Amino acid sequence: MSSHHIVKENQEPALIVESVTDLDTEYIGQLLEWSPTVFTNDYTIDFFLADDIKVDVVFTNQSNLYTQEQIKRIPVQQGFITDALQYLVENHYKAVNIICNEIPDIVFAFCKQINIVLFIAGKRYVFVECEYKKWKQKGDKIFVREDRLKSLFGIQKIARNIFITEQDGFIHLAFNTAEFVWIGEEI
Known part of the structure; x- marks a missing residue:
């Protein structure tokens, strides 16, 4: 694509990061290449802040102050991945990449509503019918x-x-x- 490519809002897959130890940083960099909407939690936000990578949403029940002021805080209600997927569906995202350490059962409930790709321990998982x-x-x-x-x-x-x-x-x-x-x- 040319350098004049314009990305429409919610066009690129969002990125939910539950675990930063399950994918090497080079691959995480590739997922961040098109500036996706980045969702973190209390356990993964420091990874992004330490490398000055923009975080859009943090799911947290804490009142921490972050160095990035634009971060939207959303309270955890049902669980990080569940809440993040619900947010994406409600906000009309079409696709999401999730970095985690196991296949969460909840993703099957969202497969009809959003295209989900999981990255777990050097493997890429897709969901098909x-x-x-x-x-x-x-x-x-x-x-x-x-x-x-x-x-x-x-x-x-x-x-x-x-x-x-x-x-x-x-x-x-x-x-x-x-x-x-x-x-x-x-x-």
Whole structure:
């Protein structure tokens, strides 16, 4: 894109950061490249403030003073990720990247309302319905709950819920449920 690219409000995926230890700082930098709306909590805000990275919203029940004055404070009610997702849906965001340390069950309740991508311990998870098709290189690992698979093409099982691509090309997964299914890949 050219340097004249104008980003409309809520067009870029927002960024919810529950854990800063689960993704290296270089990848966090890539997620921050397009200046997303950044959501933190009491445990992750210091990471951003220490590097002078703009924080838009902090979910907190504390009355701390922050070096950035424009930070919007929202009280935690149901939990950080739940409250942040609810805020995004209410404010018409279309997508969000979440850095966390496990797949929160609550994300499944929001998958129909907002596109969610999770980053956990060097893996990227997407949520899909019905089927999944993607071009992958031979030897790439795919993480998916095998009890959700109806059929698969282009991958073989190497461990519980872990598969490997057999060759360069498209893989295809079909699911035995109408619910959203997570699919992970190494980053």
